[in-house]
Amino acid sequence: MFQGVSLDQAPPFEAPLLFFLGALFFGLLGGFALFFDSSIATLHLFTIGVLMMVMFGALQQMLPVVVGVKFEHPFKAALLAFFPIFFGLVLFWSAFWLKLSLLLVGVSLLLIGIGGFGLVTLFKLFKAPYTSPTVIAMRLSLLFLLLALLLGAHLGSSLGLMKVGKSFELLLPIHALLAGFGWIGLLIVGVSFQVIPMFYVTPEMEEKKRKLLVYALGFLVVLSTIAPFIHPKAALIAFITLLFGYLLYALLTLRQLQRRKRALKEPTILFWQIGLGSLFFLPMLFFFDPQAFAIVGIFGFAMSVVFGMLYKIIPFLAWFHISSRGFFDMPTMKEMISEKLALIQLFTHIAATLLLAIQPPLAAPLTILSFLLLGFNLLRPVRIYFDYKKRPSPFEMR
Amino acid sequence: MREIVVDTREFEPPAPMQMVLSELQSMLPNQSFVHQIHRMEPTMLFNRLKPMGIEFIVRKDGEEYHIYYFYPEDRAKIQELIDVSRR
Numbered sequence: 001m002f003q004g005v006s007l008d009q010a011p012p013f014e015a016p017l018l019f020f021l022g023a024l025f026f027g028l029l030g031g032f033a034l035f036f037d038s039s040i041a042t043l044h045l046f047t048i049g050v051l052m053m054v055m056f057g058a059l060q061q062m063l064p065v066v067v068g069v070k071f072e073h074p075f076k077a078a079l080l081a082f083f084p085i086f087f088g089l090v091l092f093w094s095a096f097w098l099k100l101s102l103l104l105v106g107v108s109l110l111l112i113g114i115g116g117f118g119l120v121t122l123f124k125l126f127k128a129p130y131t132s133p134t135v136i137a138m139r140l141s142l143l144f145l146l147l148a149l150l151l152g153a154h155l156g157s158s159l160g161l162m163k164v165g166k167s168f169e170l171l172l173p174i175h176a177l178l179a180g181f182g183w184i185g186l187l188i189v190g191v192s193f194q195v196i197p198m199f200y201v202t203p204e205m206e207e208k209k210r211k212l213l214v215y216a217l218g219f220l221v222v223l224s225t226i227a228p229f230i231h232p233k234a235a236l237i238a239f240i241t242l243l244f245g246y247l248l249y250a251l252l253t254l255r256q257l258q259r260r261k262r263a264l265k266e267p268t269i270l271f272w273q274i275g276l277g278s279l280f281f282l283p284m285l286f287f288f289d290p291q292a293f294a295i296v297g298i299f300g301f302a303m304s305v306v307f308g309m310l311y312k313i314i315p316f317l318a319w320f321h322i323s324s325r326g327f328f329d330m331p332t333m334k335e336m337i338s339e340k341l342a343l344i345q346l347f348t349h350i351a352a353t354l355l356l357a358i359q360p361p362l363a364a365p366l367t368i369l370s371f372l373l374l375g376f377n378l379l380r381p382v383r384i385y386f387d388y389k390k391r392p393s394p395f396e397m398r
Numbered sequence: 399m400r401e402i403v404v405d406t407r408e409f410e411p412p413a414p415m416q417m418v419l420s421e422l423q424s425m426l427p428n429q430s431f432v433h434q435i436h437r438m439e440p441t442m443l444f445n446r447l448k449p450m451g452i453e454f455i456v457r458k459d460g461e462e463y464h465i466y467y468f469y470p471e472d473r474a475k476i477q478e479l480i481d482v483s484r485r
């Protein structure tokens with residue numbers, strides 16, 4: 001007979017939680033930094049500190065479940081990646097204020113933390129028992145991350161050694177392209193195929209379309225990387241085509257959200273709609289306002305989607321881990337997050353993004369408020385998880 | 399064999415997982431199996447089954463997934479039932 005479930009394959013909640021906590025820290029640090037600086041250094045507090053941290057946590061959680069492979073020592077692996085990235089990023093950022101040569105230490109730590117985690121994850125993905133468009137997107141995404149990391153390390157060490165040559169100018173946009181549209185973009189694409197039908201009760205996107213999107217976007221990233229070495233015009237054409245590829249992705253995904261079986265109205269759908277909607281502005285902004293282009297891409301698209309995902313994933317994981325220990329009396333996912341406060345956080349985030357594109361220092365207070373609200377909103381499911389963790393499992397009492 | 403049908407297509411998580419887990423409690427070897435109809439592969443749930451000693455077969459039909467859960471000793475019978483019903 002059925003014996004209950006006390007064991008499960010998912011890694012302990014603490015492993016992804018560590019990354020999510022790191023993301024919150026860097027979001028707040030980034031918010032304070034904006035008061036006096038809106039350079040590329042501060043931008044990396046958000047791209048590495050917030051986006052990458054969340055994505056590493058989510059990957060670690062999704063790999064066993066979606067792909068069927070797992071980390072042997074999930075919490076140790078998380079620690080081994082987390083601390084080098086944490087201190088590496090702090091040094092990377094402060095090097096620009098204190099002493100450029102500190103960049104060398106910062107970059108080395110980032111190479112260890114990101115490179116280690118990236119390589120292990122990529123290796124696992126190639127050993128996956130089955131492939132799906134999501135798995136292919138994740139592999140490409142990690143491959144692009146490793147390339148972006150190497151280029152970033154080259155840029156950082158050139159600055160650290162005060163040897164900025166011709167290659168710097170050429171490789172700078174390629175680094176940003178690989179990191180933004182290769183790593184972050186393709187990961188979101190792959191993950192969305194999985195989480196949108198799951199959380200929003202929509203049909204899956206057709207397999208053909210999913211495959212086409214992943215291969216086309218991946219190919220266009222590669223093309224945009226190579227093209228600058230051939231001809232500037234070729235580079236422009238390849239990149240614009242890539243932007244329209246993402247626009248097509250946004251269109252298909254928005255339509256998929258429209259097809260949800262129950263017209264549930266809830267803030268996290270709005271996070272997705274705003275994130276995907278941001279992609280429509282990119283082709284125009286690329287020509288008229290490069291700074292707004294980067295802000296709308298990173299904060300409007302990636303950050304909105306990542307926030308929306310956190311509001312679903314954290315309560316779900318809390319529920320999952322508690323229930324797998326045999327409890328059935330815990331609050332529901334809906335009760336774990338206040339919809340009203342999530343909505344307020346969303347508006348704060350949108351306002352902060354708009355101000356960032358126009359007047360970055362003015363965005364500082366709202367960015368801080370947005371991350372404070374995010375932390376406050378997500379504290380409840382985490383507290384519920386730890387409350388239940390302290391109680392003996394009903395299975396063990398039997 | 400008695401078929402216990404659970405249609406989870408229109409439920410938000412975690413309801414689909416709860417519904418199937420609850421039906422699995424009443425499933426008996428040699429007597430019954432659970433047939434879930436869902437909008438995607440419930441991979442989170444699959445991960446929970448391994449330690450429970452329950453097996454499953456997935457069949458895709460258009461936009462729907464049909465997932466059959468059973469005890470290992472019933473595999474041959476279930477396979478036959480699925481093949482017949484799909485002909």
Ligand code: HEM
Pocket residue numbers: 040041044047048052107110111114148149151152153155156157159172173175176179180183184294
């Ligand atoms: C993970 C996501 C990352 C994203 C989205 C990202 C994005 C960017 C962007 C948009 C730029 C500016 C490009 C331009 O002005 O044309 C940039 C520059 C740079 N990135 Fe990254 N980057 C990431 C990771 C990294 C990593 C891991 C490193 C170091 C190991 C790094 C090191 C650098 C350096 C040194 C610069 C040049 C800074 C300067 O010119 O002052 N980046 N990055």
